[in-house]
Amino acid sequence: MTILGIDLGTTNSACAIWRSGEPTLIPNRLDKLLTPSVVGVDHSGEIIIGETAKYRLISHPKQTISVFKRFMGSQQLYRLGKKDFSPVELSALILKSLKEDAEAFLGETITQAVISVPAYFNDVQRKATQQAGELAGLKVERLINEPTAAAMVYGLHESEDTTQFIILDLGGGTFDVTLVEFFAGVMEVHASSGDNFLGGEDFTRILVEQFLQDNDLTAGDLTTGENQHLYSVINSAKHALTAQPLVVVENCLAKQKDNWSLSREYFEQLASPLLMRIRGPIEKTLRDAQVTPQDISQVVLVGGATRMQAFRSLVSKMFRRMPSGHIDPDLVVAMGTAIQAGLKEKSAELKDVVLTDVCPYSLGTEIVNHNDTKGNQGNLFFPIIERNTTVPCSIERSLVTAADNQTEISIGIYQGESRLVKSNIYLGQLDVKVPKAKAGVESITVRYSYDMNGLLEVDVKVDSTGKTVHKTIVNSSDALSEKDILASKKKLDQLKFHPRDSEENRRLVARAERLYESALEERREELGRLISEFEAVLEKQHAKDITIAASRMSEILDALEKDSFF
Amino acid sequence: MDYWSFLNIEPTSDTNAIKKAYAVLLKENKPDENPAGFAQLHQAYKYCLKEAKYYSETSEDTAIEEAPNLTLNLKKRAALVNYSLVEDAQTNYSSQNNDQPTQDLSDTGLGDEELSDKKVSSETGEAYVIQDYYREPNDSNEQCLENEEKVSGVDGLGTKELVDEEVSNDKPCVIKDHYRESDDNSEKSLESQENIDYLSAEELNHYRQVLINSAEQAFVEMQQNDNVEAWKFIEHCDALYDLTFKDSYADYVFEQWLSFLEDSQIDAHSRLNSLHYLDYIFDWSGQITDYEIYHGEDKVKPIFDALLEKEIIQARSLKWFVEPRHTGPIEYAGYYKRLGATSIDILLFYIVLNSFFAGQPFKDTIWIFLGVFIVVNAILEASPLQGSLGQVLFDFKVASPKGRRLNIFHALWRQLVYTASTLGFKFTIWINFLINDGRMLHDRLSLSVVIKR
Structure with missing residues (x-):
């Protein structure tokens, strides 16, 4: 039974399996290892996923959606064609596509998966990810924290006795810091910290804003298509900046006044608020684990955004050494999920490898704040599982009634680090009845159990009556009910997907259309002609002709793309 | 239950032995197969590690024990400093000046010998922490530069110990190798990205002076109004990339704030923007317990109360967004x-x-x-x-x-x-x-x- 390891990323997703003693990455239908996490719909209502959809972001901005992972576990809905989709459903579509690719590659059906999530994902977001797996027809055997997955790849062949790694994972939308220790086959995660709303996309956004400002424009002056186009141009400028010190953006928009040059120094200056935010979680992790940068033997970079020169120089300044990123930072998480899949399959090569992870945030309940006489502080947060406790763990605390003749105790379940519950994240609530008595006489025992997947269960026992109440945390406002899941499943099953075999040609058309959108004047006409010619060939359905036309088309597009923006 | 016998070892201060014993037992109690067994094992493991740390600390340095009320903070700070002289100096200093942590350095228990050894001038006595930390990079700087070719990955701020250790382990070379590999993998330009600047002795001295002067200037500004810009210099100081140094500077600025608020009788609330900005940079509120233990709960109360109140305001205003569903606890109206x-x-x-x-x-x-x-x-x-x-x-x-x-x-x-x-x-x-x-x-x-x- 093969378990599929999946890295479900903000910008890109990838999958891998454990084969003959090492992680093996699985190419998608376009023979690429990365599948962009973009979902779109075409005029006939068929669903398009991955690179084809990514190209359509510019030509069909209203029928294409990206970066939805940021809203996992929220109520956000996206309109795609005639239907509304939740982030969970969109993620399920990506997972489904990856699953199909893997099934085609392996020639067997896959029903189980290990999916990676940012370490700092909260309970609600984890549940949402699990549900996305279910919707895609995958039983999620394990949710693994992304930096932990990456650490496994680097640590698998670590032979030294006791070494500490720090893993900095700056993805498209999230930033995670994890400290891992390796000894005798044990990978022990010590501390984890992060920022759920900080990633490569934020850097691009800052550049886009600056570009607009420098050209006396606002986002409102541009059409959706132009905005998307600008975003992708600036994004590739940002990428180009890792290879060259200066990038000039010219003729990107009709409304652009002058050439816009972006130097590394300028970039660093613009990004300085974001770079400041990156320092916080790193410092917090080191402080929590009582470790100095000198104790760390390797700084590992994960996630595409760690390629940014500004990020790398920040890290080398903080750790006084060069970070290692010799395994492709975009793929390392997928490889790690495959190792976890291997562990789950009880693979013989991994017999002696054990991984222990931590809970990256504090989980607790609320207690009455006696000092709060004015009523503006609210109840206090009472941590039950402290942050960075090794999981699985199960911790008990006793609580007593706060008022005379209290008949009910409601246990609010919160996640966070603040002293006041108001500033922490609410996960759910559980009510128990207690016999009437003086304040402080009746007591209850609250047990929080946090499992390997990062999911929380709460048990409450009333000490005097022995009555127990159990709750698996399902956030009152966000979780889907059984019925909702069935409905979503039905909705996704009804969707038509593009046939796998024609994907390559569709991608070419999407790519040409994107170029068409951004090109001007003569080039635009030329491209228009090209596209209609190619589509005419496609309609005739002569396999041989199509192959020839496709290869010619891709050559032309390559040439055009090369000298387009820079 | 005796945790040591649970791990099948004698009580020891050797953490590696504990880890080995733990690793052996862990193979039979994997967290996903036997969660209960794992939880028990892990508890034993944590306990023994703590004991071992205590053993090694008490045998090496009894001074920490003598000042139990400072243990937490000092241990933490001590862990951040791998330079024993500094640690001793701080321990002596703090244990003898529990009541007046901001007292001038010349009055502390530090011997003249040590003082001259560390070339600490007493005129900026309050800045003792900074000076302590600043000294060591200066000392080791030349050595560091000597090793430049070999350890080009290590910044000039590296302490002596760091450099020695790194050289002996050939660590930087290993890292470099990885780098070459990635270069081959068409990840170009990585080489050119690694231009970590070496800070010379003069530069370090310069940084120290600049930071202290800038803080003084900022406080002059603070007398007048709550101008966050006055503190922006912190973002541009490269020396503050050194975490140890940054933490000590955070402590210094915090102490200065305490005395500033006390002397000027200004309400912390009226300087909330600046305080909040500094808290964002230094994460004071994340280390609230340490500061409370070190300075006394009452003394730090004005600052943390003000910082916490900001939190409340944010939490309250958030509630006014239109939400499709009520998030947060359901509290019935009275x-x-x-x-x-x-x-x-x-x-x-x-x-x-x-x-x-x-x-x-x-x-x-x-x-x-x-x-x-x-x-x-x-x-x-x-x-x-x-x-x-x-x-x-x-x-x-x-x-x-x-x-x-x-x-x-x-x-x-x-x-x-x-x-x-x-x-x-x-x-x-x-x-x-x-x-x-x-x-x-x-x-x-x-x-x-x-x-x-």
């Missing part, structure tokens, strides 16, 4: 406050309608009044406001028991039930008093709740 809210509503309606139908007989207006009251309130409760004017003023909102906003028919039904139960006031008031669990009769009948926002 009886008397609800009575107040209803009174305000009735009063408002009375005033408005009375001015419209001034001349009409009372018997006619009462029906109009009721009709308008029901419809308008239903609309308000079904709107994103989620409450009548009185309820909004009292920070309540009306929702379904699941926290959702009511639709207009649900809200109308609620208002009808409400009116009906108010008409039978004499009867319903007793029901409401007897049940008294935050939900009134009309809430129950209309399946809705009135909760705090």
Whole structure:
């Protein structure tokens, strides 16, 4: 039974399996290892996923959606064609596509998966990810924290006795810091910290804003298509900046006044608020684990955004050494999920490898704040599982009634680090009845159990009556009910997907259309002609002709793309 | 239970032995196969590691034990400093000056010998922490530069020990190799990215002076107003990339704030922007316990109270966003406050309608009044406001028991039930008093709740 390891990323997703003693990455239908996490719909209502959809972001901005992972576990809905989709459903579509690719590659059906999530994902977001797996027809055997997955790849062949790694994972939308220790086959995660709303996309956004400002424009002056186009141009400028010190953006928009040059120094200056935010979680992790940068033997970079020169120089300044990123930072998480899949399959090569992870945030309940006489502080947060406790763990605390003749105790379940519950994240609530008595006489025992997947269960026992109440945390406002899941499943099953075999040609058309959108004047006409010619060939359905036309088309597009923006 | 025998080893201060024993047992108690066994094992492991640390600390340095009330902070700080002289100096210093942590360095227990050894000038005595930390890079700087070729990955800020260790382990070379590999993998330009600047002795001295002077200037500014810009220099100081140094500077600035607030009698609340900015940079509130233990809870209270209050304001204002569902705990609105809210509503309606139908007989207006009251309130409760004017003023909102906003028919039904139960006031008031669990009769009948926002 093969378990599929999946890295479900903000910008890109990838999958891998454990084969003959090492992680093996699985190419998608376009023979690429990365599948962009973009979902779109075409005029006939068929669903398009991955690179084809990514190209359509510019030509069909209203029928294409990206970066939805940021809203996992929220109520956000996206309109795609005639239907509304939740982030969970969109993620399920990506997972489904990856699953199909893997099934085609392996020639067997896959029903189980290990999916990676940012370490700092909260309970609600984890549940949402699990549900996305279910919707895609995958039983999620394990949710693994992304930096932990990456650490496994680097640590698998670590032979030294006791070494500490720090893993900095700056993805498209999230930033995670994890400290891992390796000894005798044990990978022990010590501390984890992060920022759920900080990633490569934020850097691009800052550049886009600056570009607009420098050209006396606002986002409102541009059409959706132009905005998307600008975003992708600036994004590739940002990428180009890792290879060259200066990038000039010219003729990107009709409304652009002058050439816009972006130097590394300028970039660093613009990004300085974001770079400041990156320092916080790193410092917090080191402080929590009582470790100095000198104790760390390797700084590992994960996630595409760690390629940014500004990020790398920040890290080398903080750790006084060069970070290692010799395994492709975009793929390392997928490889790690495959190792976890291997562990789950009880693979013989991994017999002696054990991984222990931590809970990256504090989980607790609320207690009455006696000092709060004015009523503006609210109840206090009472941590039950402290942050960075090794999981699985199960911790008990006793609580007593706060008022005379209290008949009910409601246990609010919160996640966070603040002293006041108001500033922490609410996960759910559980009510128990207690016999009437003086304040402080009746007591209850609250047990929080946090499992390997990062999911929380709460048990409450009333000490005097022995009555127990159990709750698996399902956030009152966000979780889907059984019925909702069935409905979503039905909705996704009804969707038509593009046939796998024609994907390559569709991608070419999407790519040409994107170029068409951004090109001007003569080039635009030329491209228009090209596209209609190619589509005419496609309609005739002569396999041989199509192959020839496709290869010619891709050559032309390559040439055009090369000298387009820079 | 004896945790040591659980791990099958004798009590020891050798952490590696503990880790080995743990690793062996772990193979039989894997966390996903035997969670209970793992939890027990891990508890034993953590306990033994803690014991081992205690053993090694007590044998090496008894000074920490002598100042138990400072242990937490000192241990933490000591862990951050791998330079024993500094550690001793701090321990001596703190243990003898529990009451006056900001006292001038020349009055501390440090011997003259040590002082001259470390070339600490006493004129900037308050800055003892910085000077201590600053000294070591200066000492090791030359060595570091000597090793430049070999350890080009290590910055000049590296301490002596760091450099030695790194060279002996050949670590930097290994890292370099990885780098070459990645270069081959067409990850170009990585090489050119690694231009870590070496800081010379002069530069370091310069940084120290600049930081202290800038802080002084900022405090002059603080006397006048709460200008965050005054502190922005911190973002541009490269020396603060050194975490050890940054932490010590954080402590220094914090102490300066304490004495600044004390001397100037300025309320911390009026300098909230600056404090909040510094907290963001230094994460003071994340280390609140350490500061409380070190300086005394009462002394640090003004600063942390102010910082916490900011948090409250944020939390409160957030509640005013329109949410599709109520997030946060469901707290029922109190009886008397609800009575107040209803009174305000009735009063408002009375005033408005009375001015419209001034001349009409009372018997006619009462029906109009009721009709308008029901419809308008239903609309308000079904709107994103989620409450009548009185309820909004009292920070309540009306929702379904699941926290959702009511639709207009649900809200109308609620208002009808409400009116009906108010008409039978004499009867319903007793029901409401007897049940008294935050939900009134009309809430129950209309399946809705009135909760705090």
